[in-house]
Amino acid sequence: MMIMCKQVQPPVMQIPTGGMDFPVLRCRPQKEKVVVVMGATGTGKSRLSIDIAARFTAEIINSDKMQVYEGLDVVTNKITDAECGGVPHHLLGIVDPELDFTAANFASTASLAMKSIVGRGKLPIIAGGSNSFIEALVDDENHEFRSRYDVCFLWVDVAMLVLHGFVSDRVDRMVAAGMVEEVGNMYHPNADYSKGIRRAIGVPEFDSYFRAQFSSSAGEKTRAELLEAAINETKTNTIKLARRQLEKIHRLKTVKGWKIHRLDATRVFQKKGRDADEAWAELVAGPAAVIVNEFLYSFDHSRSFPATAEMGAAMATAIH
Incomplete structure (x- = not known):
């Protein structure tokens, strides 16, 4: 069932009578709002984007350059229908796997999706690890995005050493879920690994x-050794990808001056089960909701969503 959360409506401005100079009240046309969820692979970007969409009436635009392609759902870690929780997703599994989908293609397609979402009175959330896609959209040559939208950047971060262990375990889970068979079904001895979905980590490694x-x-022994080597290479290349993604986020923050809100999820990944869920709510989902709420309705803090006492300190830290 689709999650529909009623957005808070801004208060009606009361204009006092008397000698007020009405031109003072004139405001620039308000820009539309967009939230961007960033982070290295495996840090929980999809989870956070759905958490936000469950609190605010929103739809999600995928910005992962491999998840835009049709197929290889296990290899590319596409979110499942069950995980979507009824939240509409755009640009997910829509591109022919043999074609190249560039950053420019993403910028134009995502722009259309944003206009559609905004036109239906909803908040666009862009979520994915391909920072080159996000940069192409936000800092386009004609400054169309900046002139039309205000953007709130959220960065889910996990200490790299902790993330290494999670990535390794995730690849093992992908293998158990049928990753090898999935890649084998599209294997071709003359395949071009420089284009389309075959560029995805977990495909060329198994050639x-x-x-x-x-x-x-x-x-049989040789095949077993080659399989183990391919799995290990997939883990290594995924970790390298995470490091590159992290470097790009730092560049966007320090060189380009993007105001990016960092949410440290390291403790979440050091816990399990219910403890991990509680840490996620306290350290990531709760603070992110406060940041987005302030971004959307900063002129009227009294209309913010109710927060639990346990989240207070973490939320205050996230905002400041």
């Missing part, structure tokens, strides 16, 4: 394994 798998000369 040697599948060549041996379909070769009568390769023994």
